[in-house]
Amino acid sequence: MKARIxxxxxxxxxxxxxxxxxxxxxxxxxxxxxxxxxAGVNAAQVRKDLSYxxxxxxxxxxxxxxxxxxxxxxxxxxxxxxxxxxxxxxxMGSALTNYKGFDTWGFDIVAxxxxxxxxxxxxxxxxxxxxxxxxERIVTDKGVEIGILATxxxxxQSVADRLVAAGVKSILNLxxxxxxxxxxxxxxRVDLSxxxxxxxxxxxx
Amino acid sequence: MKARIxxxxxxxxxxxxxxxxxxxxxxxxxxxxxxxxxAGVNAAQVRKDLSYxxxxxxxxxxxxxxxxxxxxxxxxxxxxxxxxxxxxxxxMGSALTNYKGFDTWGFDIVAxxxxxxxxxxxxxxxxxxxxxxxxERIVTDKGVEIGILATxxxxxQSVADRLVAAGVKSILNLxxxxxxxxxxxxxxRVDLSxxxxxxxxxxxx
Numbered sequence: 389m390k391a392r393i394x395x396x397x398x399x400x401x402x403x404x405x406x407x408x409x410x411x412x413x414x415x416x417x418x419x420x421x422x423x424x425x426x427a428g429v430n431a432a433q434v435r436k437d438l439s440y441x442x443x444x445x446x447x448x449x450x451x452x453x454x455x456x457x458x459x460x461x462x463x464x465x466x467x468x469x470x471x472x473x474x475x476x477x478x479x480m481g482s483a484l485t486n487y488k489g490f491d492t493w494g495f496d497i498v499a500x501x502x503x504x505x506x507x508x509x510x511x512x513x514x515x516x517x518x519x520x521x522x523x524e525r526i527v528t529d530k531g532v533e534i535g536i537l538a539t540x541x542x543x544x545q546s547v548a549d550r551l552v553a554a555g556v557k558s559i560l561n562l563x564x565x566x567x568x569x570x571x572x573x574x575x576x577r578v579d580l581s582x583x584x585x586x587x588x589x590x591x592x593x
Numbered sequence: 594m595k596a597r598i599x600x601x602x603x604x605x606x607x608x609x610x611x612x613x614x615x616x617x618x619x620x621x622x623x624x625x626x627x628x629x630x631x632a633g634v635n636a637a638q639v640r641k642d643l644s645y646x647x648x649x650x651x652x653x654x655x656x657x658x659x660x661x662x663x664x665x666x667x668x669x670x671x672x673x674x675x676x677x678x679x680x681x682x683x684x685m686g687s688a689l690t691n692y693k694g695f696d697t698w699g700f701d702i703v704a705x706x707x708x709x710x711x712x713x714x715x716x717x718x719x720x721x722x723x724x725x726x727x728x729e730r731i732v733t734d735k736g737v738e739i740g741i742l743a744t745x746x747x748x749x750q751s752v753a754d755r756l757v758a759a760g761v762k763s764i765l766n767l768x769x770x771x772x773x774x775x776x777x778x779x780x781x782r783v784d785l786s787x788x789x790x791x792x793x794x795x796x797x798x
Contacts, residue, residue, distance in 0.1 A: 560789060
């Protein structure tokens with residue numbers, strides 16, 4: 389079934405899940421209008437997205453929070469823990485490692501690595517920063533599935549290559565650089581300074 | 594001139610600037626191939642992008658780092674300081690406030706606000722977390738230009754409305770929620786958990 393879920397729907401599922409988790413506190417059932425507002429689409433699109441999951445709401449009432457949340461977690465593969473390694477213990481890498489938002493979705497940061505002698509051995513959120521040479525061993529020993537790149541741009545490609553060679557199939561790239569990988573590797577990119585640069589440009593207009 | 598720069602070019606300028614800043618250490622001139630690799634486009638696209646800025650490289654040598662960097666900073670409006678307010682002192686808001694990457698581009702976080710009594714009065718990277726009621730006064734007093742939303746999704750829209758009413762024209766939305774604003778307001782969105790959710794989905798395939 390999963391293969392048939394359109395990419396655009398997949399991209400909206402985390403938003404629905406966050407909305408459901410947030411609304412969960414208020415206990416009541418969750419209408420497709422609530423979800424639509426949270427995801428910035430219309431209610432018809434929500435119903436269509438959720439139909440791919442085999443989830444059906446009750447007319448005039450809505451969707452059962454807990455059931456729908458569980459369904460989305462299953463489809464996204466968030467019911468198991470995903471070991472994550474962070475490469476780069478600079479400001480961005482440290483900030484991310486400290487960010488507790490990952491835990492709640494089952495992303496478990498198992499190691500933080502760096503090449504900088506001044507950073508290796510220091511502590512980031514309970515983890516000791518390890519030398520980059522340990523990368524391959526850590527990936528194997530801890531079954532790392534996701535690599536988060538928080539390196540300088542010049543190091544991003546070579547670290548990505550090492551992650552992929554070690555068997556990591558998913559990369560979240562926070563380095564301000566485009567990386568090239570084989571087609572079977574999933575790469576997502578988040579670039580805060582680009583977003584702020586674009587905002588700064590528009591400030592002038 | 595700025596009005597004629599295509600949006601796609603604007604979106605690549607921060608990447609070029611980061612590349613230039615990074616390569617600056619190596620001192621040599623910077624070819625359009627270097628920039629192309631960093632931005633994930635071809636060299637012809639780089640030359641076209643930079644021609645909008647009136648920047649011309651020397652054939653066979655490349656672009657002068659410092660001059661090109663300065664030119665991009667001018668066009669993006671990064672030559673002046675932009676006061677920024679962060680709303681939400683949770684994990685994401687704190688991580689961002691601690692992220693030093695903003696400083697180097699002239700983004701100055703002048704205040705961190707929250708509604709949570711347990712957070713108000715605590716210190717985040719040298720700033721005392723202030724109550725959200727202070728928002729309008731801070732925007733006026735400090736000339737805040739950019740608001741960073743790091744609130745729970747349910748609060749994102751109302752805080753965005755208050756920012757806009759107070760005169761803020763640029764919003765970086767890190768809350769997992771879509772916000773609606775008037776056309777003249779620039780909104781950029783970064784959603785880490787969505788990116789990770791998408792990666793988790795692809796892990797299963």
